Amino acid sequence: QVLLVQSGGGVVQPGTSLRLSCRASGFIFSDYGLHWVRQAPGKGLEWVGAISYDGSNAKYAASVRGRFTISRDNSKNTLSLQMNNLTTADTALYFCAKMSESEDCWGQGTLVTVSS
Amino acid sequence: SFDLTQPPSVSVSPGQTARITCSGDALSDQYVYWYQQKPGQAPMLVIYKDTERPSGISERFSGSSSGATVTLTISGVQADDEADYYCQSADISGTHVFGSGTKVTVL
Numbered sequence: 001q002v003l004l005v006q007s008g009g010g011v012v013q014p015g016t017s018l019r020l021s022c023r024a025s026g027f028i029f030s031d032y033g034l035h036w037v038r039q040a041p042g043k044g045l046e047w048v049g050a051i052s053y054d055g056s057n058a059k060y061a062a063s064v065r066g067r068f069t070i071s072r073d074n075s076k077n078t079l080s081l082q083m084n085n086l087t088t089a090d091t092a093l094y095f096c097a098k099m100s101e102s103e104d105c106w107g108q109g110t111l112v113t114v115s116s
Numbered sequence: 117s118f119d120l121t122q123p124p125s126v127s128v129s130p131g132q133t134a135r136i137t138c139s140g141d142a143l144s145d146q147y148v149y150w151y152q153q154k155p156g157q158a159p160m161l162v163i164y165k166d167t168e169r170p171s172g173i174s175e176r177f178s179g180s181s182s183g184a185t186v187t188l189t190i191s192g193v194q195a196d197d198e199a200d201y202y203c204q205s206a207d208i209s210g211t212h213v214f215g216s217g218t219k220v221t222v223l
Contacts, residue, residue, distance in 0.1 A: 059211050
């Protein structure tokens with residue numbers, strides 16, 4: 001069974017940092033690129049970024065580029081999202097996702113609230 | 117980056133057909149994927165590569181493409197189809213984008 005289990009999240013102040021993690025099981029982790037997608041309260045889906053299967057290449061949405069960093073540890077089947085200089089606009093439910101060509105798997109989502 | 121445009125809402129009676137469009141300049145060159153999201157749940161892929169249906173997805177869901185517009189069609193709409201639907205694509209550099217989403221209401 002393909003599973004993505006997320007951890008991290010919480011309430012932080014503007015300008016601070018937070019790290020989200022996503023632990024995978026049920027598939028060959030090192031074979032797949034992975035994504036982060038977020039959803040602000042009551043809003044639509046926003047692609048945050050993605051990382052290649054081997055971690056050599058990452059892409060980011062313009063809204064987070066330069067502040068967020070996606071990384072992965074293929075030895076631990078773990079995907080991470082390091083978020084720096086957070087603003088209130090980053091408040092959202094964050095999903096990790098395996099968005100393969102013909103199938104998908106999503107984490108349960110983790111809420112990040114940026115508030116003073 | 118590029119934008120994908122969807123209608124905010126579509127209303128349909130049970131048993132009828134719902135059509136949701138997604139338009140964008142890049143779509144004539146890139147595939148579109150459709151996701152269904154119900155309240156409190158993660159999204160779920162219902163159509164990939166414009167027209168293909170993942171394993172386990174009802175045949176009532178179909179996709180079509182014409183130039184810069186792709187369409188998700190839900191035939192014989194059921195109450196359980198009530199959800200938000202998002203199109204998604206990527207440009208040649210690997211930057212992905214989601215459409216703004218369409219809320220399907222079953223009357």
